[in-house]
Amino acid sequence: MAFLSLKDIAVAYHQKNYILQGLNLDIEKGELVSLLGPSGCGKTTTLRVVAGFIDPQEGNFILDGEDMTKVPVHKRNFGLVFQSYALFPHLTVKENIAFGLKMRKMDKAQMEEKINEVVEVCDLKGLTDRLPKQLSGGQRQRVALARALVIEPKLLLLDEPLSNLDAKLRIQMRVEIKRLQKKLGITTIFVTHDQEECFSISDKVAVMNNGVIEQYDTPENIYSRPKTEFVARFIGFENFFDLTKVEEHQYKNQNGDIVKVDNDDDLQTCKGTIRPDDIEIVTSADKYENLISGEVTVRTFLGKSYQYEVDTSIGKLVVSSSSEEVYKQGDSIQMYLPANKIVLV
Amino acid sequence: MRKHKGLMIISILVFAFLFIPLIIIAVTAFGSEATITFPIHGFSLQWFVNVFESESFMSSLLLSGEIALLATLLALLVGVPAAYALARYSVVGKKLLKSFFLSPTIIPGIVVGYALYQYLVLSLGFPVFESLLLGHFLVVLPYVIRIVGSSLDQFDFAIEEAALSLGCQKGQAFFKVVLPNITSGISAAFMLSFINSFNNIPVSMFLTGPGVTTLPTTLMNYIEYNYDPTVSAVSVLLMLATIVIMFIVEKTLGISALAK
Amino acid sequence: MKKKMHYLLLVPCLVLLIVFLVMPLIQIIFPTLFPEGSGFSFANYLAFFQDEYYMTIFIRTVRIALISSIVCMILGVPTAYFISRCDKKWRGILMAVSIFPMLTNSVVRSFAWINILGKNGVINNILMSIGIIKEPITMLYTEFSVLIGTIYLFLPLMIITLVGVMENIDNDMMEAAESLGASRVKAFLKVVLPLSIPGIIVGCVLVFTGSLSAYTTPQLLGGPKNLVLATFISQQALSLNNWTAASVFAVIMIITTLIVMKLLNAIAAKLDKRGEV
Numbered sequence: 001m002a003f004l005s006l007k008d009i010a011v012a013y014h015q016k017n018y019i020l021q022g023l024n025l026d027i028e029k030g031e032l033v034s035l036l037g038p039s040g041c042g043k044t045t046t047l048r049v050v051a052g053f054i055d056p057q058e059g060n061f062i063l064d065g066e067d068m069t070k071v072p073v074h075k076r077n078f079g080l081v082f083q084s085y086a087l088f089p090h091l092t093v094k095e096n097i098a099f100g101l102k103m104r105k106m107d108k109a110q111m112e113e114k115i116n117e118v119v120e121v122c123d124l125k126g127l128t129d130r131l132p133k134q135l136s137g138g139q140r141q142r143v144a145l146a147r148a149l150v151i152e153p154k155l156l157l158l159d160e161p162l163s164n165l166d167a168k169l170r171i172q173m174r175v176e177i178k179r180l181q182k183k184l185g186i187t188t189i190f191v192t193h194d195q196e197e198c199f200s201i202s203d204k205v206a207v208m209n210n211g212v213i214e215q216y217d218t219p220e221n222i223y224s225r226p227k228t229e230f231v232a233r234f235i236g237f238e239n240f241f242d243l244t245k246v247e248e249h250q251y252k253n254q255n256g257d258i259v260k261v262d263n264d265d266d267l268q269t270c271k272g273t274i275r276p277d278d279i280e281i282v283t284s285a286d287k288y289e290n291l292i293s294g295e296v297t298v299r300t301f302l303g304k305s306y307q308y309e310v311d312t313s314i315g316k317l318v319v320s321s322s323s324e325e326v327y328k329q330g331d332s333i334q335m336y337l338p339a340n341k342i343v344l345v
Numbered sequence: 346m347r348k349h350k351g352l353m354i355i356s357i358l359v360f361a362f363l364f365i366p367l368i369i370i371a372v373t374a375f376g377s378e379a380t381i382t383f384p385i386h387g388f389s390l391q392w393f394v395n396v397f398e399s400e401s402f403m404s405s406l407l408l409s410g411e412i413a414l415l416a417t418l419l420a421l422l423v424g425v426p427a428a429y430a431l432a433r434y435s436v437v438g439k440k441l442l443k444s445f446f447l448s449p450t451i452i453p454g455i456v457v458g459y460a461l462y463q464y465l466v467l468s469l470g471f472p473v474f475e476s477l478l479l480g481h482f483l484v485v486l487p488y489v490i491r492i493v494g495s496s497l498d499q500f501d502f503a504i505e506e507a508a509l510s511l512g513c514q515k516g517q518a519f520f521k522v523v524l525p526n527i528t529s530g531i532s533a534a535f536m537l538s539f540i541n542s543f544n545n546i547p548v549s550m551f552l553t554g555p556g557v558t559t560l561p562t563t564l565m566n567y568i569e570y571n572y573d574p575t576v577s578a579v580s581v582l583l584m585l586a587t588i589v590i591m592f593i594v595e596k597t598l599g600i601s602a603l604a605k
Numbered sequence: 606m607k608k609k610m611h612y613l614l615l616v617p618c619l620v621l622l623i624v625f626l627v628m629p630l631i632q633i634i635f636p637t638l639f640p641e642g643s644g645f646s647f648a649n650y651l652a653f654f655q656d657e658y659y660m661t662i663f664i665r666t667v668r669i670a671l672i673s674s675i676v677c678m679i680l681g682v683p684t685a686y687f688i689s690r691c692d693k694k695w696r697g698i699l700m701a702v703s704i705f706p707m708l709t710n711s712v713v714r715s716f717a718w719i720n721i722l723g724k725n726g727v728i729n730n731i732l733m734s735i736g737i738i739k740e741p742i743t744m745l746y747t748e749f750s751v752l753i754g755t756i757y758l759f760l761p762l763m764i765i766t767l768v769g770v771m772e773n774i775d776n777d778m779m780e781a782a783e784s785l786g787a788s789r790v791k792a793f794l795k796v797v798l799p800l801s802i803p804g805i806i807v808g809c810v811l812v813f814t815g816s817l818s819a820y821t822t823p824q825l826l827g828g829p830k831n832l833v834l835a836t837f838i839s840q841q842a843l844s845l846n847n848w849t850a851a852s853v854f855a856v857i858m859i860i861t862t863l864i865v866m867k868l869l870n871a872i873a874a875k876l877d878k879r880g881e882v
Contacts, residue, residue: 053780073783074792080784086777090799099795100785151785349789352687356699359684363706363761366717369727373720381720383727427618434611446618449626451862453818455835456633456855457626459842464629479625486618544710547820550839561821564712568719568825577720580713587708591701600701603708604765 001065002026003187004050004155009059011045011211019045020056020211027204032181032188034198037208038234043191044159046208050189051157052076063154074103079148079186083160085140087132093143094119094128100151114150121180122146138169145177149184156181156188162197174201195235199223207231225263229271229345237273237343241314244269249339255313260289260339270344276307277320278341281327282334290337292317296327310335367584374577381574392578402579404556405563412559413542416481417535424489425531429523432497446490449483454547457483462551473554480548485538492537496530497523533602536594540587633852640849649853659850663857665748666833669823670816673755674809677763680756681808685767686797689774700768707761715825718754719745722826746828754822759812766811770804771797806873813869814862834858 004027011020020042027033035043048054050061052073061069068076088096097118101111119125122142132140141161148156158177162170178201181188192198198205199219206216207230215227226232229240243251243259245268251259259272282291294312305322310333319335327333369383377387396402424446430436431443449457461480465471500523508518524531549559558566560579568576594603637649653659688699706714721727722744729741744750774797782792820835827833832840834854842851 051780051784053783072788073780074786074788076784077786078784080781082777082781084775084777086775086781088778088782088796088800090796099782099787103786103791147781147785157784349687349690352683352690355680355683356687359680359760359764360699360702362680362757363703366714366721366757367706367709369720370713370717380725382725383720383730423617423621426614430611430614436611436615442615442619445622448622451814451859451866452626452630453820453835453855453858453862455818455820455838456630456858459838459851459855460629460633461625462842463848464632465625468632479621482621483626486622540708544708546711547818547835550820551843561710561712564710564716565821565825568712568716576716580710580716583710583713587705591705591708595701600697600704603704604700604769 001062003029003064005062006046006049007060007062009046009049009056009061011042011049011054011056015057018211020049023059023212025206025213025216027187027189029187030185031203032178032190032201034190034192034202034205035208036192036195036198036205036234038193041208042211043193043208045211047157047159047189047191050155051078051080077151077153078155078157079151079153081141081144081148081156081158081161083163085132085144085161085164087140087143087147089132092129092131093124093135096132096143097128097147097150099147104151118146118150122149137165138173141165141173142176145180149180149186153186156186158188158190160191160193162192163194170197177201207234209234224343226273226343226345229273232273232343232345236275238276238318239279240271240273240345242269243272243344251344253314257292258289259337259342261342261344262340263343265344267344272342272344274337274342276318277305278338279317279319280336280338281308281319281321281323281325282336290339290342291334292337293332293334296329296331296333299327299329308333367580370577370580371584373574374581376574376577378574380572381577392574393582395575396578396582399575401558401563401567402560402575405558405560408557409543409560412478412481413539415478416485416542417538419478419482420486420489420538421493421531421535424486424534425493428490428494428497429519432494432500433502443490443494447487450487452483454484454545455550458548458551461548466552473552473557477549477552477557477559480552481542481545484545484548485542488538488541489534492534493527493530496527500526529598529602533594533598536590536598537603540590634856637849637852637856649849650857653853653857659854662832662834662837665831666817667861669748669752669755669833670813672752673759673816674812676752676756677760677812678805678809680760681763681767682798682801682805685764685771686793686801688764688768689771690776696768696772700765703761703764703768705761706757707765711758711821712825714758715754715822718750718757718826722750722753745826746830748827748831750826751823751831751833754826755816755819758819758822759815762811762815763808766808767801767804770801770807774800802876803873806869806876810866810869810873813865817862817865818858 006023006025009020009023010018012018023042023046025046035046037043045054049056052071056069060067088099091099094115097115098111101114106114119128122145124139124142124146127135127139132143135143144161161177162173165173174197190198190201202219204216205219205222206213207222208214209230215222215231222231223235226235226237242254246252246258249261249264251261251272253259261272292312292314294310294317296308297311298309300307302320305320306326307318307320308327310317310319317335372385373381373383374392375388375390376382376385377389378385427446431439436442458480461476465476465479466473504526505518505522508522509515513521544561546561546565549562553562564576564579591600591603594600638645638647640646640648688696688703691699719726723729724741724743724745726745728744732738733741778796779792782796783789787795818835819833820839823831823833823836827836834857838851838854841847841854
C-alpha cells in the first residue's frame, strides 16, 4: 500500500455541488507530487482535505497505514505553505519559525538548535529579528518554508507557493524547494496551475479537471502522451482532428485519407492531436505520408519563430515554424505531421 | 464549512441580549391594558391611534425631521468644500484643521447643548430653534468631514486634472467630475447625519422652548410621567422607520455604509 | 491668488465652528477660572476634587464607563470574530442585525430596560410567577440598571468596530497556526487576538468616551440617586441654576474624555507599529 492514499474522496457544498467526486490518489514516500489544473478544478480543495481543513463527505485519507480522515488539523503534523505565506505579522521571523515548536512545548535549548538549523538551511541568517513586513517576497517565502519545515512534518503541502514571486525568483525558488525536498526526503504535495513549474519540480503530476484526476503520471509521460483531450489541451496541444481506426497504426481522417500514427492506443474512433511546433512545413517532394495542404490565414511573429493559422480540409491547424522561409497570408503550404508526434486522445 | 460551535453559542446569546428587549417593547405596544404589561393580555391598536392623535408627538416629530434635515444640509454645505480643500490641497496645518473639524465628537453632547444655551440663548438672546439647529449642525459635521473626506481620499484627482485638460473650468470640474464620484460618500454622510441628529438627545436637552421640542425629548418627558404603551407604540414606529431606512441604504449604498 | 481660493473653501466651516463651538465653550470655561470676581485661580476645580459628593459622581461615571468597556469587549470580541468568519451573505445579515440597535433611538433602548427591570417588569413578573421570589427585587434606578443600559447601548458599536478589524485578518493565518499544531482556541489567542488589539482599543475608546458622556440612559435608568457627569450637569443647570458647578463639570468631562482618548490611542499606536502588515 502506498505511503499516502486518498480513497474515493468526495467533497460537496450544500450536499449537492460536488467539488471533488470519487477522487483517488496514491503517493509514495519521499515523492513530490504536483496537482496541476486550471482554477476551480479542485486541486486546492484536495490539498485542504489532506491538510484537514475540509472534512470530505465520503472517502478516506490514509497516511502510513493510519486513517487520518478525522484527525484535527493541529494534530496532523503537516507543514503548510500558503500562497499568501500567512506569516504572522505581529511576530518576528524567529518567532514565526518558533510558533510550531512552542505549540509542541519544546524546551528552549532544543528549540534554539532546531531554529538555527532551519535558518541555516533556508538561508535566513541575519533576518531572524525582522518582522514579515520588512522582508522581500522571496524572503517571506523562505520564512514560510522554514516555519513549515521546522516541525519536521510528515508531509509538506505547498499551495501555489511561488505565484506571488516575479518570474526570475520563481525559477530560483523552485530549484531551491526541489533541493530541500530531496535533501530532507519529505513527501510533498505541490499545487500549481503553471505547467512549466510543475514539470520542472515534480516526480509525478496529477492533472485535475472538474474535481477528478484526469491523468496521473510522470511529467515526461504527461508531456508526450496525454491521455485525454483536456490534458492535451492544458499542456499545449492544439490541432485536434477526428480519426477512425483502419488497422494497426493506420487511421482514417474525415476526408478518408490515411494517417499513420506510431503511438497506437486501442481506440476505434478518437481524436488525433499534435503540438504546433511538431508540424513541419514541407515542399511536396520531401515526404510521402501524413501530408496535408492548406492556406495561411493569419501569421504571427513570436520572436524565434512564426506561427501560422492554416485552413485545411480537416479544419484549422496551428503551425509554428522557425524556418527561414516566411509565408504570408493567402499562401498555400504543405504540412507534414510526423507519425511519432501524433497523440491519440 | 468548518463550524465554530462555542463562538456561535456566544454570538446567539449576544444577539438575544440585543433583540429581546426590543421585541418586548414591540409586543407591549399592542397590549390592551392601560399600563405596560408583558406578556399582553389583549390586542389593541389604541396606542398607535394615541400617537397619531397626540399634538405633542406629531409636532415634535415634524420638528425633529426639520432640524435633522436642515442641520444635515448645513453640514454638507460647509463640510464638503472643507473636506475637498483638505483632501485636494496641501493647506497649512492640514492635520490640525481636520481634527478641529472633527472636534465636536469629543465634546460631550450635554456640554455642547449647555454651552450653546448659555451663549446663544441666554447671553445673545438667539431664538431657540436656530440655536437647536446649530447644536445639531455641530453634532453631524464630523460625520460629513470624516465620510466625505475618506471618499475624497480615495478619489484619483488625476481624473479632475483630465477634465481640466479637456477644457473644463475649475468649479465646473468639481461639479461634473468630482461630485459624481463621491455621491456614495455624500449619501452615506447624509444618512448617518440625519439619523444621528434625529436621535440626538443631550444637545437638545437644553435647547428646548415653547413649540421647539424634539421627538426624543418629548418621549423622554412623557416617560417620566406616564407608564402606558404609547411610548412602546412610538418605539415600534421608530423601529419601522429604521428598518425602512436600512433597507433603502442596503439597496443603494450597501449596509456597510452605516458602519462608518 | 489661486492659493487663497483653497483657503476660502475652509472659511465657512471654520467660522461656524469658532463662533458656535469655541466661543460658547470659552464662555462657560472662563468664569470657572475667575471665581466670584477674584483673580485667576483653580479654586473651583480644587473644590471639585475635595468635594466628596462631586467625587462620588465622578468616580461613579468612570466606574460605569470602565465596566461597560470591559463587558462590551468580552462579549464583543467572540461575537465579532464569529461574524468576521461567516461567509459574505451571513456577514452582511449579521452586520445589519448589529447596526439596527445602534440606529434605534436611545430613549427607546433605555425604555426597553425600564420594562424589563422595573418593579412590575418582565424579570420580576417571571420570577414571582415561578415562585422564586415573593416581593419584587429592586433593579431599576440602581447603578446596575445604568450599567446594563450602557452596555446595551454600546455593545453594537464595539461589535461593528471589531468586525471591521477582524475581517481583514486573513483566514490563512489561522490555518497556518493550526497546521503548526495550535488548537482553534490557541490559534485565536496567539494570532487573532494580538492582531485585533488595535481594533479592540479603538472600540474601548468609543465605548468608554461614549458612556462617559452618556445622558439618556443614566437619566432614564439611574434616577436621581445615581447621577453621573452628564445628568448632574443638566440637574445643576436646569433645576438648580448652579451654573458654576455645571460648567466645572462640563470642563472636567471634556478633559477626562481627552485624557482617555490620548492615552488609549497612544497605546494603540505603539502596538500598531508591530501589527501592521
